[in-house]
Amino acid sequence: MRLRARFGGKMIAAVLILLISAGVVSSLVFIQGMVLAKDFYIVGVSPGAPLIFDQRFHLVQVDPSQSGVALKSGQIDVYVTGKAAFYRADDRSQHAAGAIKKYLEKKEIARIADQYPLNQAFPLRVEVNYLKAPTENMSAAAVTLADIVRVGQEADTPANSPTVNGGNPMEDENPLAGQPPAAYVPSESDELVKQQLEVSLSSRLVPEFKAEFASNKQLIVPSLMSPPIPLAQVLLAFAYILPIFFISIFFTSGFIEEKLGRKLNILLSAPVTPLQIILGKMLPYVGYSLIIVVLITLIFHGDLLLALAIFLPVILFIFAIYLGVALQYRTYRDQTFFSLVAVTVITGYLVFPAMFVGINDLSYVSPLTLAVQMFRGESFTVLQYMLAAVPMLLVFLLAITVGTRVFNEEYLMNFKPLHVKIREAIYLAMDKRHLAASAAVFSLLFIPVVFMFELAAITLSLNLPTPIALGFLIFTCVAIEETAKSVTVAVTIERGLVKTWARVILLAVVSAVFFFLGEKVLLFMSLSVISESVFTNAVFAGNLLWIPLLLHCVCTTIVCLITWRFGIKSYPLALLAGSIVHGLYNLSVIGVLR
8 A cells, every 4th residue: 555655646657767767777887888988998009919899998009119108108008019018007007907908818718719629728627516415314325526526537538638728818829829639529518618608708897697596516617717706696685685675665654654643642542562563563564574585585496494594684684773763753854864874874784795705704794695605505604694693683672672662752753863862762761770780781782783883894994905994993993882882871971860970980880891791792703703804803802802891991981971071062072082092002902002
């Protein structure tokens, strides 16, 4: 009913036009059309240079005696002769040389494939077989690795087949030249080689999308192999997420609609609890999301239970974020803006780490990494699953806990800035009679949020130069930590619940102690998955594992005492002071400051 109400009449035509336009533009970008990359690089060529037919390169005939001047002055990006390519030290010239090299390598592969039989052009082929683990019911005569190797040896090509040495596409010499052609013996794997050759020579700049799970047998031709990029699997994993985003928008818009229509007031007066109201509104949409997961997995013949285990925490995490948006705002304008912000943040957190599958263990912060491995037929450990899933489940628990405490008409219907409403939500959620217990509980509940922000910061820092990344990472992470440890105490100060500096110190120490103890559990688990690097050492070794508990207490106390002395308006400056102390200590721990 909501779908028909929002996309009825002329709106259907507008949506269709937008979808078609998006599809056309995406297709052009995917195939790198004529307009998008025409004459991108200026290439100077000598009279004996290899022929280049690629719209990315604008060819200019340059006399060899003038090539050095033209290259240094920037008139051309790269200079190509019959046997070599010359380029400058700047990024643009090196990128041009790299593009030329890949183009000529592809042309050389096409020449070899066209001139020689497949068994001579590509003699080295690696067959990968996946053996089933033996069970009690399997006989001893089951296929073994030795059987597969023997069969492969029997199917080898004749001994007089020439061996191909690595050729340089910049050179005119042909490594196979002068060798007599051997008798061509067709092989069962030739068809697979032809398929890989077709993909290798394709003009696509991104891998071909194949939405299929791992098979029991695979043939690899090393000379046609490219570095594995999990783009296809990541796109398939994200295909699970897109419908969930769409469904969650109806969840938040339903909340806004009932706020404006005063229907929530009727529910609040009914004999039901806030938890029942929230779950009653959320569960149908969670159910629709699970149905989407089931359908996609069945279409691609995947492991249904494994897919549900991977994507259920993601679904709950997304709905936890959108629950916060629905509770904080009461207008469609605000809800739309922050929903788009939430989509951007969640997409970045889920998709970006998954692109580093097999390259960096930090990719396990995203459940999509587990989905990529599922599509590849690869296994993952329980700790790797927990590293991705537990923080999301804890964020959902935090959202439900706070949501049930702020579910009242006054909070839901007021207009206040976001930072004010967050502080008000913390105040409503805490137990005013047991402030120390509230500070401890909130410190524990904030740990997964801090954990996710810090790991996301580590992932983003991998693309920055090491000195800049290290400084950014250190002070970003300590600011996040100090905020999580001190915000509950700052709210108690703002509300006048603490009157003395001794009470402020007590609450700050309690919050710091429980944060320190709680993070140990989560971070020891993460360190068993994440490999050592300068960034993990900077955060985990310097910040979270080996710093004495005293540092946590001191830094949190500094923030809280400054806020108590000068008021809540001084809280940002108090955070800066505590973060500087914490950050300088971290820099000294990792050896930057001595």
